[in-house]
Amino acid sequence: MPELLTPTVAVIGGGPGGLSAAAGLAPHLDQVVVLDREQQAGGIPRHSDHPGYGIRDRKRFMSGPSYATTLVEDARAAGAQILTGWTVTGWADDDTLEVTTPLGRVLVRPDVFCFATGARERPRTARLVPGTRPAGVLTTGQLQNLVHVQHQKVGTRAVVVGAELVSWSAVMTLAESGCRTEALVSEHPVGESYSLFRIPGRVAFRTRVETTSRVASIQGRRRVTGVEIEDTRTGDRKVLECDTVVFTGDWIPDHELLRSAGVELDPASGSPVVDAAMRTSKANVFAVGNVNHPVETADVVAIEGAVAAERILEHFGGRPAPEASVRLVADDPIRWVSPSRLAPGGPAPARDRLVCWVDRLVPRPVVTVSQGGHRLARKRLAWPAAPGRAFRIPSSMLDGVDAAGGDVRIAID
Template identity: 50%
Template sequence: MSENILTPTVLIIGGGPSGLRAAAELGPRVEGQVLVVERESVAGGIPRHSDHPGYGIRDMGKFISGPKYAHILRQRASKAGAKIMVNTMVTDWAGDLAVNATSPQGRITIQARVVILATGARERPRPARLIPGDRGHGVYTTGNLQNVVHLKHNKVGKRAVIVGSELVSWSAALTLKHVGCRTVLMTTEYPKPDAYFFFSKPGKIFFNTKIATRTKVTRIIGKPEVQAIEIENLDTGKRDLIECDTVILTGDWIPDNELVRSAGLPVDPSNRAPVVDETLQTTRPGLFAIGNMLHPVDTADIAALDGAAVADHVLRYLAGVAPHRSPLDVGTEAPLRWVSPSRVNLNGSEPPRGRLLLWTDRFVAFPKVVLKQQGSVVARKRLWWPAAPGRVFRVPSSILHGVDRRRGRITVALER
């Protein structure tokens, strides 16, 4: 075999929480090699430069910092026998289950029996959000900010406005506080903060900040350095200038789906994630997708649990156990924006953690979820937790047990 061709049994593209957890689960159970390729110099994903506690709660039963969480995931994957190749960028496909990549050793081809996409999601930068104004220095996404502060140990400004008020927004506020930058305002288009109450209420006190609801940024002012932003109240049209030298753009996630699109695989138009069924397999046999590229964006521990869930499905595929695949498409009705998985086989398998994951654009305190087929309601379930913008809404997948396969496409909606 040529030196520039690798032939692992399982190739995992992406060394974040979902990819590393999948490697840890599969390493001892797969005949042959489990290979993780990661474009960064150290595996671990976003938690690696998110230096505050709050990680590992659901998957490890711990409450630890992002870097420590990433370290444990790397350690477990390595101890399980998986190989982690860093500084390795997958560039294109070389076959249905083969890719080309560049690494410090040069260009390589990797041919596998199973490929797992675990490339995660990213926040949209300013150009993609179409925010007008001056092009001054001082505008970051959360990932940019945490990279600058925690990996490069550089400073930012002294007064920041955070665009967004979801969980990642408070993560950005913690990072700003770490370098002595005060968060003077959070701004959100929604009528109430996106994050859980026990984050937003104490957060306003701890960070001595305000949250401007029903507002949007209409202009960034100042060059070569940011000096202020202009925000507009969406209900009254009133505009205000907020003095600041730093603007953090949080949320507004998009999957890192370039490999999915270049493969010509179906993409859910509502969130641009690859279409998968409840086994996390795409429409290409042997190609799976996990983590936040499917549900942009959920917490790191939920992404990691995708990695744990996919292992059994991969092993069944490698053993030649092919599930009956005649899936039904699953869509949503406003205010729900997307659902994951977006296809189901209804053959006894359940999505990870027995949950459908959804995103809503409107707050509903005690939602009643309904499933529709051919315009008629076929199942309903009252939930005792809210559907809230800015965080994933979880629905027990047992609601699917009332579906009639013969009636085709399923629509998930909220009963008015």
């Protein structure tokens, strides 16, 4: 029989959200374990050897590896047990995880699960990009692992598919490897990243953003030789010569374990349906971070992890789950909203914000909240609603929601 572990809380995922949740829980509970399939905990920041981490939560400007190390040290100092190389492969029953470890198969049956499994980028195959199948086609995660962990060279000329924040992270990693980025390719009329990154990035890295364009095919036999892109307005095509292609963004939540457990998923995002306390449809299963809303920055996710710890401690303290909640429904151009359920009178979402994703740029959005055909709130926000990055809405706009009033619709006028 495999060994059985029975911790108070099992945190699945050792990135910023999971480690911050563990650090908040461990001083107050008997045993908190973090299960991470990687050989080192810390999540994506471990591979991102450039500054920009820790601004919101640490009030410091840190590199990715330094930030990851700090999170790991804090969780351990708080008393959490971090088990690396432990891969959760499935469920033995409704309350027990099957885990493959360096010591063999182990069963983990906690009182509460906290899923912090994050999100991943959609690779070329999932995007159905035609052409040949040469070497040199990567995602940002693969690129960062090759450069920052394995210390390998990747090429000399690259094209980055996408123009999000993570796309510029890929550009920085390519530059560190000695690879020049010829262009970023975006289907949108304006690059998805903030102008704070977009404008200096074009100057610092001597690259350009090909907007309203899509990748029509990848060329090359043994190695990439070029990318054919198409202007989506005119249909004109041209070839960008390169030996490396990096697909960035287009995030997918890592929800497989939650789905196989029967947790309700949001059809628009693929994320678990959670309320403001980050409770899922199963009473003892919580979810935090980018598995709920792909994708937010690491420091925001870490803050959410600390809030999740508070909510889980309230759960152990006997605070009952709300008897009634309403569904939050996103209207075009908003694709999805997280949390996707609200319990009036319950706790506010982390950072007092709803996280949304939009499909087109609205420079000066006016957000409306309605229920039962009646408008509850209307507010012009000072920041744009832009594709490729989180669009945040103050949760105070939901203060007038009635628990018995049915679905709440969130729209942009």
